[in-house]
Each structure stands twice: as structure tokens, then as C-alpha cells.
Amino acid sequence: MDTEKVLQISHLEKSFGTHEVLRDIDFTVNKGEAISIIGPSGSGKSTLLRCVNLLETPTGGNIYYHGKDITDAKMNIPSYREHVGMVFQNFNLFANMTVLENCMTGPVTVAKKSKKEAKELAIKFLEKVGMEQYINAKPRQLSGGQKQRVAIARALAMEPEVLLFDEPTSALDPQMVGEVLSVMSKLAKEGMTMLVVTHEMAFAKEVSDKVIFMADGVIVEEGSSSDIFEHAKQEQTKEFLNRFHTTV
Ligand SMILES: Nc1ncnc2c1ncn2[C@@H]1O[C@H](COP(=O)(O)OP(=O)(O)O)[C@@H](O)[C@H]1O
Numbered sequence: 001m002d003t004e005k006v007l008q009i010s011h012l013e014k015s016f017g018t019h020e021v022l023r024d025i026d027f028t029v030n031k032g033e034a035i036s037i038i039g040p041s042g043s044g045k046s047t048l049l050r051c052v053n054l055l056e057t058p059t060g061g062n063i064y065y066h067g068k069d070i071t072d073a074k075m076n077i078p079s080y081r082e083h084v085g086m087v088f089q090n091f092n093l094f095a096n097m098t099v100l101e102n103c104m105t106g107p108v109t110v111a112k113k114s115k116k117e118a119k120e121l122a123i124k125f126l127e128k129v130g131m132e133q134y135i136n137a138k139p140r141q142l143s144g145g146q147k148q149r150v151a152i153a154r155a156l157a158m159e160p161e162v163l164l165f166d167e168p169t170s171a172l173d174p175q176m177v178g179e180v181l182s183v184m185s186k187l188a189k190e191g192m193t194m195l196v197v198t199h200e201m202a203f204a205k206e207v208s209d210k211v212i213f214m215a216d217g218v219i220v221e222e223g224s225s226s227d228i229f230e231h232a233k234q235e236q237t238k239e240f241l242n243r244f245h246t247t248v
Pocket residue numbers: 016019021039040041042043044045046047048
């Protein structure tokens with residue numbers, strides 16, 4: 001079993017003014033792991049992912065990427081984000097660009113690939129998410145599920161080592177959730193290293209190598225899927241999961 005540490009989050013803290021949103025967050029992301037982060041709304045899950053992607057600056061603690069502290073002021077943030085990509089709840093596609101252009105722009109402008117190489121990468125990953133027949137479409141012509149699959153292809157076209165997902169199916173109509181989760185399950189099975197904030201408990205239970213339950217800015221409990229979904233130790237975890245009982 002490969003246990004190369006990719007990310008190590010150590011005593012991470014984040015406050016907005018006097019509001020402490022994250023307190024003493026500690027966990028490790030090993031290569032090839034799919035980790036789900038679950039917990040009530042407002043518990044700090046998005047803030048945690050945004051800190052890991054440096055969209056927010058932590059107010060305490062450290063985040064190590066292959067042992068290098070990314071919270072260091074000298075860190076090259078765009079270069080780091082080539083390796084650690086992010087998929088958002090609201091897709092964040094460029095509305096004025098076609099599907100193909102959306103997937104080529106990062107490889108060309110950030111990764112400095114040739115147009116030809118970027119196009120090959122874009123098409124390869126659009127095929128992976130089943131969106132290759134839409135290369136000339138604009139985002140407004142796509143359904144929510146299709147937009148999110150394009151957003152995943154766009155993130156993959158940077159060939160990142162880690163992908164962060166912040167509730168990628170929460171903005172979707174129910175009938176479109178499955179197509180996005182199936183793409184994500186496929187990536188996890190192929191060994192992509194993933195950190196996924198989700199309310200999809202079936203996905204968290206079936207796909208994750210590790211599950212983190214957060215509440216009120218702290219990690220309440222962390223373990224394997226079976227540790228959390230079948231043998232939770234903390235009352236708070238059990239109560240949270242009971243609310244989803246009918247859907248798991
Ligand atoms: N930019 C911000 N400024 C001030 N407060 C924020 C900001 N972002 C998030 N928060 C607060 O941090 C807390 C956690 O939010 P969030 O990370 O979005 O939780 P979750 O994703 O688990 O729902 C909330 O109380 C939220 O209001």
C-alpha cells in the first residue's frame with residue numbers, strides 16, 4: 001500500500017475578524033486517497049477547502065504539500081494551483097468561451113502548453129467525462145450536470161495531482177446528480193487523489209477511503225467509511241448521520 005503523503009494539514013486555523021471558523025484542523029491526504037468531508041452547513045467545510053487551495057489565507061497552522069509549507073509567503077500560488085485543482089458548486093465556467101476553450105485556457109495560459117497540446121488534453125478529458133460531442137457549445141446551452149462535467153474536465157486538463165470538490169452536486173437538479181457522481185467515482189477508482197465536500201452520503205460511504213466529519217470548525221471524527229458510517233464513536237456524528245438514514 002502506497003502511503004506517500006501528498007498534503008498534510010497541521011493545526012490549521014482560520015478566523016474572519018473575531019469569528020473562529022476553523023480550529024486546530026489536522027489531517028493527512030495520502031496519494032490515491034478519496035477523502036469525503038461531511039458535516040452540517042456552516043461547519044467550515046468550504047473554508048477548509050478554500051484554505052487548501054489558498055483562496056483563503058489561513059490565520060494559523062500550516063499546510064504542507066509534499067513537505068513544503070504552502071502558507072509560506074514566498075509560495076508561488078499559481079504554480080501550486082496547477083497541482084491542486086478545484087471544482088466548485090456553481091461550476092464557474094467562462095460564459096463567453098466554448099466548452100473546448102474553457103478546457104484549453106488553463107493549459108495554455110498557466111501551464112504554457114502549445115495550443116495543439118492543450119487541445120489534445122482538453123479533448124482527452126472531455127471524452128473522459130462524456131462531453132466530447134459538445135466542444136463547440138457555450139455553457140448556457142448545457143444542463144447543470146453537463147456544465148459540472150465540463151468543469152471537471154477543465155480541472156483535469158491541468159493534470160493536477162489532487163482535485164478538491166466543494167459540493168459539486170448541490171446546485172444540480174436531482175436527476176443530474178448521478179451523472180456527476182459517476183464521473184467522480186470513476187476518477188476515485190482510477191486512483192485520483194480527491195478531497196470532496198459532499199452531502200451525498202451514499203457517495204461518501206461507498207467511494208471514500210477516508211471520511212472526515214466536521215462540526216463547528218473542528219474535526220469531530222475521522223476514519224474509514226465503515227468507522228464513520230457503521231461504527232461512529234461520537235454522539236454528534238451519529239446524530240448527523242441519523243438525519244440521512246432514509247437516504248443511505
Ligand atoms: N469570507 C467570509 N467572511 C466572513 N465569514 C465567513 C466567510 N466565509 C465563510 N464565513 C463564515 O464561516 C463559517 C463557515 O462557513 P463555510 O466554510 O462556508 O461552511 P460550510 O461550507 O461547512 O457550510 C460560516 O459561519 C460563514 O458565515
